[in-house]
Each structure stands twice: as C-alpha cells, then as structure tokens.
Amino acid sequence: MIRISLSRIFEEYPDRRYIMFGGKGGLGKTTFSAATAYYLAKKGKRVLVFSVDPQASLSDIFKQDIFGKGATEIMPNLYAQEIDADHRVKEYQQEIRQKILDMYGMEQIPDEIESYIQAAAAEPAMEESAIFDEVVDIVVTGGFDYYIYDLVPLGHALYYLSMASVYDAWIDKITNLRTQMREYDQVAATIKREKTLDEDAILNELLYIKDRINKSSSILTDKAKTAFFFVLTGEEMVIKDTVKAAELFAKFDVPLSGYIINRVLPKELINQNIPEYLKNRLTMQEHYLKVIDEQFAGQILASVPEMERDVTGMAMIEKMARAMYGDLS
Amino acid sequence: MSKDEKEKKKGGIFQAVKEFVYGVAAHDSARFALKTRASMEHLFILITMGDMLGVPILPPYYSLRLLPYVVPQISTWKRRMLREKDLTDALA
Numbered sequence: 001m002i003r004i005s006l007s008r009i010f011e012e013y014p015d016r017r018y019i020m021f022g023g024k025g026g027l028g029k030t031t032f033s034a035a036t037a038y039y040l041a042k043k044g045k046r047v048l049v050f051s052v053d054p055q056a057s058l059s060d061i062f063k064q065d066i067f068g069k070g071a072t073e074i075m076p077n078l079y080a081q082e083i084d085a086d087h088r089v090k091e092y093q094q095e096i097r098q099k100i101l102d103m104y105g106m107e108q109i110p111d112e113i114e115s116y117i118q119a120a121a122a123e124p125a126m127e128e129s130a131i132f133d134e135v136v137d138i139v140v141t142g143g144f145d146y147y148i149y150d151l152v153p154l155g156h157a158l159y160y161l162s163m164a165s166v167y168d169a170w171i172d173k174i175t176n177l178r179t180q181m182r183e184y185d186q187v188a189a190t191i192k193r194e195k196t197l198d199e200d201a202i203l204n205e206l207l208y209i210k211d212r213i214n215k216s217s218s219i220l221t222d223k224a225k226t227a228f229f230f231v232l233t234g235e236e237m238v239i240k241d242t243v244k245a246a247e248l249f250a251k252f253d254v255p256l257s258g259y260i261i262n263r264v265l266p267k268e269l270i271n272q273n274i275p276e277y278l279k280n281r282l283t284m285q286e287h288y289l290k291v292i293d294e295q296f297a298g299q300i301l302a303s304v305p306e307m308e309r310d311v312t313g314m315a316m317i318e319k320m321a322r323a324m325y326g327d328l329s
Numbered sequence: 330m331s332k333d334e335k336e337k338k339k340g341g342i343f344q345a346v347k348e349f350v351y352g353v354a355a356h357d358s359a360r361f362a363l364k365t366r367a368s369m370e371h372l373f374i375l376i377t378m379g380d381m382l383g384v385p386i387l388p389p390y391y392s393l394r395l396l397p398y399v400v401p402q403i404s405t406w407k408r409r410m411l412r413e414k415d416l417t418d419a420l421a
Contacts, residue, residue, distance in 0.1 A: 117393065184365050192355075
C-alpha cells in the first residue's frame, strides 16, 4: 500500500506552521506531538509544543515538570508549555477586581459583584476559555517557527473549535447592539447640540475580544498555515469515531492533512511461535487496517509500530520520531 | 450701548429662542432617544451578565472583562428585570 511520507508534508508545505494532532483519548496525540516537536527541532526549527488540555501530559512525556512555567526549553530549539488554567483564572479575577476598585475609587468590591466574580470562575467553561485565551497570547507573541497543539480528546477538541465560532457570532451580535446604542447616544447628543461623545469603553473592549477570538479561529481554519492530523488505531470503534469526527471537523473548516495509524503490531510476528491471544489480535488488526485503507484511501500518511514500552523520556521520543519521520539528520 | 453689548443681547435672545424651540420640538425626541438607549443598556447587560439572574448566556471568561464597566448599573438593572409589571410602569 502506498503511503505519502509524513516528512514530505512538512517539506512540501513549509507555511503550515500550526500543527495539530487530534483523535480519541489515549491513542497517542501527546506522543506524536512530542515526537514531531523533536523531529522539527532536530531539523533546526524553533518549535513550541503546548497543551490545551487541563489534564495535560507533556510534563509526563518529557519527564520534566513544566506545568504553569511558561515555554520551557527541553533541548535546543524545543520548547514545551503546559497552561495552568486555574492560576490564570485567579490572576484574571484579581485583575477585574483591581479594575473595578480603580475605576470607582472603591475600597472594597460590593458583595453582589464579588459573588458574581467568584461564581463566574466556577463555571465549567471557565478553564477552557482561560486556556483558549492564553493560546491566543502564545500565538500572537510569536517567536517560534512551529507551534504544535497537543489537543484534547475529540469531543473536547470539537468544543474548543466550536467555541471559536460561537464566540465569534455572539460577539458580533453584541457589538452590533453596542453600536446601535451608540447611535442613539449620538442622536440625543446631536439634538441637544452637545459636543462629541466620550469613547465607548465597552465597545472598545468588545472589539478587543472579537479581535482575539478572530486571531485564534482564523489559525484553526487556515488551510495555508495549519496542518491537522488524525491519529487512529486498527480497532472498530476508533475507526467509526474517527469517521464521525472527521465529518464534524470538516464542518468547522478544519484543514485535514491526513491520518496516522498508531500502535501497529509488527506483521512478522505471525510467523513466530506466538500465543493464540496475540494471533487473534494480529488477525483482527489485519482486517481493520484494510478497512482503514478503504475508508481513508490516499490520506494515510504513516503507520507507526507499537513500541516495546511506553513513550516517555527523550530516548523513546527520539525512537518514535524515527518511526514517524525516518531519518532525522 | 456698545457694539459688544448689543451682540451679547442679540445672542441672549437667540439663545432663548433656540432653547424654546428645542423644548417644543426636540426635547421629546431627545428624551425618547435616551429612553430607548437606556432600555438597550439593560438589554445589553442582560445578554452579557445574564447569569447573575440565572440566565446563562455568555461564556463567563469574557463577560468578566465587561463587568467593571457595568458595576453602577447592576442594581438598577436587577430591579428593572426582576420587578413585576405594576403601576410604576405607567409612570415611567
């Protein structure tokens, strides 16, 4: 069967600087993110791999605690970052409190307002929104050749993607309302022959939010700059879920670059003296690899073997990078 | 009467006429515009801060950003949104 080489994607499309691996939980998204970061860093590119998952596992794979420490150098050219959403929310709440105190010269936040600030932080969407916002910071700040998003499992990833378009539509609506309000202000001011209006601070704030959301969602759906890879394995449920997810992602205009099969058991095993259990697994795998080939014909970029042990630490990451990209020099 | 004083008096009359005309013709329009504006203000707070009343509308991260600007309006807004229709509505 013909495979387009994974490294060729990077060579042929050097503008695709935002790299994402998506797939069901536990299939190897973080592993592939880390190995790809390793590969690109070895090629001399400055790479940042960061996690948008509140339960991030980059620290585990690099065997180094990077949680909430910003972009941390793992090796030359390779930086990794895990966002501490909780910390960011707390800082943000404090910022809002300070702003209220400063704006109105208050000594203390009114109870009603304080309880709202606290309740807002407890909302389930708060963590995701905070991460979303920090990702915008990371991408806007720049300084790297490649950004690798270690994505959350499928469902959450869809939520993450849809959030961009929902936010976008919502902000459009209220910005319009705000603009209309401003027109009424203008009418009243003109009739009364008052001088120019003060700037509408809220409108400016809304435009700022809109701008940030647009930046993030435009990257996620930019075919020229973004490469989105699906990770799957030779199992029925995984294949079915991936097909469904790919359809949904297509609806959000996510530019799908191809599929990578992970955890492929070596075929040679079948000729060896192996237990029945393993034989069954191999037969099953053979069947589903065929299914995958039919289902995603022409879009399979690589198939990566099951490793003899779990992928953590630099030696295993390097091994994984070789399995995915071949020669690293 | 010096030329300056004359001008001033003329200006005074003009000003008075202007205010009179404004009062007769335009005051209502201005009041209407401001009243509409106030209703919209409340609508705006509702769609941004709705969860204060238990109406979750907006992901909270960005609604917090807007909170500082609407602090003074929060209490009147809550009253307006929560009160039942009564006689005072006719007076409003």
